[in-house]
Amino acid sequence: xxxxxxxxxxxxxxxxxxxxxxxxxxxxxxxxxxPLVLAAATAALAALASTAALAAxxxxxxxxxxxxxxxxxxxxxxxxxxxxxxxxVIAYGDDAADALRRAGARxxxxxxxxAGASGLxxxxxxxxxLEDAGVSYVASNAPVRxxxxxxxxxxxxxxxxPGVDGATAAWPHGIDGEGVGIALIDSGAADLPDFAGRLTHxxxxxxxxxxxxxxxxxxxxxxxxxxxxxxGRYVGVAPGARLIALDVQRDDAIYxxxxxxxxxxxxxxHDQYGIRVVNLSLSESTPSSYRTSALDAAVEAVWRAGVVxxxxxxxxxxxxxxxxxxxxPFVITVGSSDLNLTPSAADDVQASWxxxxxxxxxxxxxxxxxxxxxxxxxxxAGTTLDMMAPAENHVEPGYVxxxxxxxxxPQVAGAVALLLERRSGLTPNKVKWLLKxxxxxxxxxxxxxxxxxxLTFSDTVGTxxxxxxxxxxxxxxxxxxxxxxxAAAQNAASWQRxxxxxxxxxxxxxxxxxxxxxxxxxxxxxxxAAIANxxxxxxxxxxxxxxxxxxxxxxxxxxxxGLGSPEGAGIAWELVADAYLHRSxxxxxxxxxxxxxxxxxxxxxxxxxxxxxxxxxDAWKRQPDLGRAAAAQANVAATWNVAATWNAAATWNAAATWNAAATWNAAATWTIAATWNAAATWTVAATWTAAATWNAAxTWxAAxTWxAAxTWNAAATWNASATWNGSDIWG
Numbered sequence: 001x002x003x004x005x006x007x008x009x010x011x012x013x014x015x016x017x018x019x020x021x022x023x024x025x026x027x028x029x030x031x032x033x034x035p036l037v038l039a040a041a042t043a044a045l046a047a048l049a050s051t052a053a054l055a056a057x058x059x060x061x062x063x064x065x066x067x068x069x070x071x072x073x074x075x076x077x078x079x080x081x082x083x084x085x086x087x088x089v090i091a092y093g094d095d096a097a098d099a100l101r102r103a104g105a106r107x108x109x110x111x112x113x114x115a116g117a118s119g120l121x122x123x124x125x126x127x128x129x130l131e132d133a134g135v136s137y138v139a140s141n142a143p144v145r146x147x148x149x150x151x152x153x154x155x156x157x158x159x160x161x162p163g164v165d166g167a168t169a170a171w172p173h174g175i176d177g178e179g180v181g182i183a184l185i186d187s188g189a190a191d192l193p194d195f196a197g198r199l200t201h202x203x204x205x206x207x208x209x210x211x212x213x214x215x216x217x218x219x220x221x222x223x224x225x226x227x228x229x230x231x232g233r234y235v236g237v238a239p240g241a242r243l244i245a246l247d248v249q250r251d252d253a254i255y256x257x258x259x260x261x262x263x264x265x266x267x268x269x270h271d272q273y274g275i276r277v278v279n280l281s282l283s284e285s286t287p288s289s290y291r292t293s294a295l296d297a298a299v300e301a302v303w304r305a306g307v308v309x310x311x312x313x314x315x316x317x318x319x320x321x322x323x324x325x326x327x328x329p330f331v332i333t334v335g336s337s338d339l340n341l342t343p344s345a346a347d348d349v350q351a352s353w354x355x356x357x358x359x360x361x362x363x364x365x366x367x368x369x370x371x372x373x374x375x376x377x378x379x380x381a382g383t384t385l386d387m388m389a390p391a392e393n394h395v396e397p398g399y400v401x402x403x404x405x406x407x408x409x410p411q412v413a414g415a416v417a418l419l420l421e422r423r424s425g426l427t428p429n430k431v432k433w434l435l436k437x438x439x440x441x442x443x444x445x446x447x448x449x450x451x452x453x454x455l456t457f458s459d460t461v462g463t464x465x466x467x468x469x470x471x472x473x474x475x476x477x478x479x480x481x482x483x484x485x486x487a488a489a490q491n492a493a494s495w496q497r498x499x500x501x502x503x504x505x506x507x508x509x510x511x512x513x514x515x516x517x518x519x520x521x522x523x524x525x526x527x528x529a530a531i532a533n534x535x536x537x538x539x540x541x542x543x544x545x546x547x548x549x550x551x552x553x554x555x556x557x558x559x560x561x562g563l564g565s566p567e568g569a570g571i572a573w574e575l576v577a578d579a580y581l582h583r584s585x586x587x588x589x590x591x592x593x594x595x596x597x598x599x600x601x602x603x604x605x606x607x608x609x610x611x612x613x614x615x616x617x618d619a620w621k622r623q624p625d626l627g628r629a630a631a632a633q634a635n636v637a638a639t640w641n642v643a644a645t646w647n648a649a650a651t652w653n654a655a656a657t658w659n660a661a662a663t664w665n666a667a668a669t670w671t672i673a674a675t676w677n678a679a680a681t682w683t684v685a686a687t688w689t690a691a692a693t694w695n696a697a698x699t700w701x702a703a704x705t706w707x708a709a710x711t712w713n714a715a716a717t718w719n720a721s722a723t724w725n726g727s728d729i730w731g
Contacts, residue, residue, distance in 0.1 A: 068135075069130060069138050070138060071174070073126075073139065077123045083124030085122070086120040086121060088120055089119065090138070091129060091137070093116065093135040093136040094134060097109075099133075103126075103129045104121075105120055158234060158395070160342075161224075161339075165450075166450055166455075167451055170418050175455065176239050177226060177414060179421055180277065181243075181270075181274035183270075183279070184218055184278075185259060186249070186279075186282070187216070187217045187219075188212050188213035189222040190213045192227075198243055200273070203247065204261050204264075209247070212247075213247070214383055214384065217385055218245060220407070221409075222236075222378070223236055224237065224411060225241065225243065226417070229399075234377065236410070238413075238414035238417040256284060259482060260294055264301075276308060276420045277309075277416045277420070279311075279409055279410050281406035281407075283482060284481070284483075285483055286323070286481075288323070290324065291472055293471060295324040296471040299325045300328065303331060308413075308420075308432070309325070309428070310412050311325045311328075312326065312334055312408060312409040313335040313354060313405045314354075314355035317354070317355060318355075319357045321356060321365040322359050327365065330470075332367050332412060332416075333367050334366055334405060335350065335356055336407070337350060337370065345448075348442055349445070350369060351403070366405075368447060368448065368449055370409070377399065377400070377402075377407070379400040380398075381398065382505075388497055389402070412449055429463045433461060440453070492517075495517040495532075496514070496515065496518045496532065499511045508542040512537075512545070518536075519533035519536060519556075526563045527563055529556075530559035533552045533556040554592075566603035570596045570597075570603060574593070576595075576596075577593045577615065587620075589619045590617075590620045590625075590628065590632070594612070597635065600612060610636050613632050614632075
């Protein structure tokens with residue numbers, strides 16, 4: 001029996017000897033008492049380990065060389081990158097010191113008290129030590145290393161969630177996900193020290209960029225699953241797990257077909273890579289029934305292959321649960337809890353923005369909650385999310401604080417890795433049953449993750465998903481758009497912040513993309529959409545991408561027309577035409593000039609309209625399409641003598657209009673009074689101050705602006721409940 005107040009784990013299924021576990025009870029672990037309990041248990045374990053070492057060092061010949069090697073030493077050796085790397089060991093045996101020297105060990109020191117010796121042994125010489133007759137056992141040179149690591153890590157941790165989830169209670173006992181592979185289907189992951197030796201990149205589609213992680217979301221998720229900062233301040237739930245990053249982020253979007261391809265790769269390769277868990281912190285942008293969803297059919301195929309699938313619920317609040325794959329009844333759907341910034345369970349609630357409810361197929365979602373507010377994780381410098389984050393959310397270099405179910409799902413994925421390290425024979429259905437059965441209750445919400453409860457559960461494990469009907473799915477070629485479930489990622493103001501930072505760095509393509517995303521997300525706020533799309537066009541021009549410039553300026557023209565501003569539309573169409581001229585696409589340029597002329601006619605600007613007709617005629621001649629050139633010329637007013645007034649070299653010289661230093665300078669885009677005086681609205685002072693336009697309280701609350709039904713389908717994917725309320729979006 002374990003000592004009073006100390007709970008024992010059930011044995012590993014592979015019959016590895018057990019260590020003691022700390023806690024108050026298996027089903028109601030108290031986080032408030034945890035530091036005291038952990039300290040007591042650590043001291044007890046250290047004493048037991050020391051007593052055992054002194055009283056009965058392992059005898060030579062007790063088993064194979066593998067059985068005579070401390071698993072901690074084996075782990076350190078496996079994680080080394082080179083055979084020349086050295087491991088600190090203690091070798092037991094009558095001739096241990098000489099045995100270490102024969103193997104080329106350095107800094108050999110006799111330890112007479114325990115009939116052993118210590119030294120630094122090269123990884124590629126470890127077999128020689130184990131096979132030496134003078135050695136009976138090789139241990140780590142820190143007999144309580146895991147406890148020390150766990151204790152110091154707990155003390156150093158800057159995040160609440162590992163302790164809240166119960167991961168910190170498992171680490172000191174060697175339960176950190178080692179040997180379990182977790183596939184992250186996301187935007188990739190950067191090679192940071194947090195993942196040293198445990199991160200594998202997989203490119204499943206040669207048409208995808210495969211550039212690590214320029215977006216940042218996948219790295220953020222990876223850090224929560226299994227990161228470990230060098231100083232131990234930021235540690236994920238399963239810091240010993242292997243991470244397999246599958247990048248599905250394209251420049252313009254993420255598509256269901258890319259995710260399905262990645263899931264297919266997992267099914268084909270999970271045995272080779274040891275993948276037992278898949279994390280999907282993303283969801284489609286349109287609702288569906290799970291029975292007819294290609295993505296749901298794909299995640300179910302992974303589930304049937306024996307791999308646990310963990311997905312984020314989404315960030316849309318009540319009644320928004322019909323987005324694949326979170327709507328699938330087989331997988332583990334994770335919502336967010338709000339810890340109210342305390343380690344106590346008593347005040348935990350479901351986060352207001354966490355998606356929840358009953359699907360159209362009649363299934364309650366989410367299945368389980370994990371902390372989702374104020375989660376800090378790794379972020380590569382210069383990535384999109386890094387640029388989007390407010391300064392106050394950069395808690396220190398390389399780490400950012402953010403909210404969302406994207407941050408909750410990887411905690412459960414990490415918890416599954418811990419559970420499977422301990423009980424490797426569990427099927428996905430048993431894992432789901434066990435996590436839900438041992439979860440702690442949250443008022444009026446799904447239950448919350450309890451790793452301690454799951455690891456200490458000793459009764460018969462049941463089976464989830466009995467009687468469910470599998471999805472029939474759709475063709476794998478479906479191109480429904482999906483989006484990463486980050487509470488900030490579909491936030492227009494965040495994209496604009498990123499755009500401004502990219503402009504400061506001269507990264508015009510990234511700035512243009514960010515402006516374009518902002519324009520897309522402004523939806524019915526047409527003035528803001530027009531400005532953002534124009535800025536996107538300007539930056540595409542700076543990058544020499546005239547086709548893209550034309551595309552986004554066209555969007556700006558459409559927004560101005562929707563606002564009832566023909567003057568703004570006229571200017572925008574003229575710039576569309578000029579972009580096409582730079583591509584020598586004379587037909588498209590002519591059509592755009594005609595659209596400009598029509599807009600000027602609506603504005604009562606016959607002079608400007610006649611000029612646009614004239615330019616349209618000239619472009620048609622260069623196409624050549626003389627018939628349409630003649631028709632355009634007929635619209636030119638007689639008062640506009642081409643030679644006298646509309647000499648192209650004087651007024652419409654492309655170098656004057658598109659010159660970055662004059663009109664399109666990113667630092668002063670909207671100050672050109674001569675060109676953009678159609679709007680005092682286009683001046684920086686009127687439109688672009690944070691106090692005027694970007695004030696969260698007055699401009700865009702979810703209730704007035706970002707309803708999924710009226711604004712954009714992808715709103716169902718991203719949290720916009722209170723866009724610039726730091727406590728709700730960025731933590």
